[in-house]
Amino acid sequence: MSLKNEIAVVGVYEHPCRWAPDKTAYQIAAESARGALADAGLTIHDVDGYATSGVGPIGVMSMCHHLNLKPDWLDSTAIGGSSFVAQVAHAGAAIRAGLCRTVLITYGSTAASERFAIGTGGGFATDPPDNFDAPYGPTIVGAYAMAAQRHMFQYGTTSEQLAEIAVTMRRHAGLNPYAKYRDAITVEDVLASRVISSPLHLLDCCVISDGGGALVVTSAERARDLPKKPALVLGAGIANRHSGIGQRDILDIAARQSGKKAFERAGVKHSDVDLCMIYDSFTITVLLTLENLGFCPMGEGGAFVQGGRIALGGELPVNLDGGGLSSNHPGMRGMFLVIEAVKQLRGEAGPRQVKGAEVALCHGTGGFLGLRHSGATLILGAA
Amino acid sequence: MSERAYKKPVPRVDEESKGYWEACRRHELRIQRCRACGTFRYYPRAVCPQCLSSDTEWVLSSGRGTVYTFTVTHQNQAPGFREDLPYVLAYVTLEEGVLMLTNVVGCPVDDVRIGMPVEVVFEDVDDEIAIPRFRPRTPADPHDR
16 A cells, blocks of 8 residues: 555645744644644644644643544654654555544644753663663764764765755755744854864754644545645655664664655655755754765765755755754754645745755654664655 | 762663673673674663574673764763763774774873774772773783784
């Protein structure tokens, strides 16, 4: 049973807030639900499936209480920031299996106004692997920085090449009126910003913002009766990586496995992809994801991201909204990857529109890249 | 009661990990090896994921390894670490072939390199726990053959 051309994303809404001390996370999620359902031409009473993440182990039930939902299907996938990308596939599978017809997926977070130090705040769980990591002081940024260091050692990748990614995301953010940071930056600015965890500088790291969003997923058949052009699910894949029993290539990331599955299921080639929405927690995340997805050979990511290739107008535009590096990152960015991809496929992206976009690839990375992480790839097509 | 001097997370000793921590307390680094299939594994756990056997031995590691990758951490707000900034977080590959997340200590942070030979050194936290970390070793080290 394939999802290809059977499932559609019919409603999207990105909450414009970036700093919202006057709102709760639940409120941001509810306001986003309102926006996405209006976008879909549906009401809350049409929702018979619900998914969310980032709300604690059983928080999905609290979110249902808050939205007064009693759906036939619930999901609270917790694989980090990629969860919402994976949930589009999970929702699609549930709809295909006849468990529900219309799934609402919401996200809300006040990470910035509650001053969560997401990347450098410590705060580890005590499950068995954490028990052997926590004594050494890993941070989220450190877990990505170790991959960057190894990439530089193995392939000669430079800080200038990583900086090019941050510069490009900022250029796109300049076209997004809601982006947290919009003023252009240069490679020199990135290199001159302070080192957080070598070799990553402050401007190699995503912002911390408040924010949220919502998606509405239903069958492609039902989507035909709705007012807006749907985005069709072509293929998806989900994977994870860790150091197993003590062996690891830190540059082999989950995207390699999830991307391969997604491309196979979608039946599209890399050259068919018009734009990518790639989780950019850090600049290195984008470079490693592009390589592992197969857009360029391993080790050539540094050269690949240079020369405007990943900018609007380039061969493979990436993160047209400005990404987590410049637009927003309330802790779990996967939601925004799907929202922007759908806007692009509908031709609703205004000054940052990729002309004639027909195939968009979203890839979310969740967790701590160099310790344990997940990857979720979703390939969407214009209807 | 006086304030505890050691502010970093202290590992929890449980049924699966106590053999490891008891060895560390004696300043021995011991790695599990499956008696059924011969596979080394780190971190310690009761069941071998390769063959699902519980028949396990604790092999004394040489304590020698090389840096696989690392980062110099300049920002961490967690207690115990913020006082130590900058510090080196690293993966070290032991001679037995397993990778450990650890710290490289005993040298300026800017001296750490991928491929650098290192050896284990223990920090005593209390009567029960000693934390293994790694320091540079020279190739002329008498333990190297």
